[in-house]
Amino acid sequence: MVFNTDQLKKKIIYRSNYRGTKEMDKLLGAFTKKYIDQLNDQDLSDLEKLLDIDDDNLYNFYNNMETDVNFENNNITSLFKNFKFSNK
Numbered sequence: 365m366v367f368n369t370d371q372l373k374k375k376i377i378y379r380s381n382y383r384g385t386k387e388m389d390k391l392l393g394a395f396t397k398k399y400i401d402q403l404n405d406q407d408l409s410d411l412e413k414l415l416d417i418d419d420d421n422l423y424n425f426y427n428n429m430e431t432d433v434n435f436e437n438n439n440i441t442s443l444f445k446n447f448k449f450s451n452k
Contacts, residue, residue, distance in 0.1 A: 369405065372408050373400055376396060376400065376411055376412055376415065377396055377400060380415065381396075387419075387423065388419040395444060410436065410441075417433055421433045426445065
C-alpha cells in the first residue's frame with residue numbers, strides 16, 4: 365500500500381473537525397489547522413493515533429486532568445498539550 369501524505373492530511377483534517385462534541389471539534393480542528401502543513405510523516409501518523417482516542421480522554425489530557433489512556437510522549441502530544449486555543 366502506497367503512503368499518500370495528501371490523503372492522510374485530508375483524513376486527519378476531517379476527523380479533527382467532526383469528533384462528536386463541539387468543544388473537541390473546535391479544539392482539534394484549530395490544532396490541526398495550525399500544524400498540519402508543518403508535520404512530517406511520523407508526526408502525521410502520531411496525530412492519526414491521537415485522533416483514535418475518545419473525546420473525554422483527549423479533553424482531560426488537554427486540561428491536565430486524569431485520563432483512562434496512557435498518552436505517548438511524542439511531538440504531537442507535546443504540541444497538543446501546549447496548544448493555546450483561541451475561539452476568535
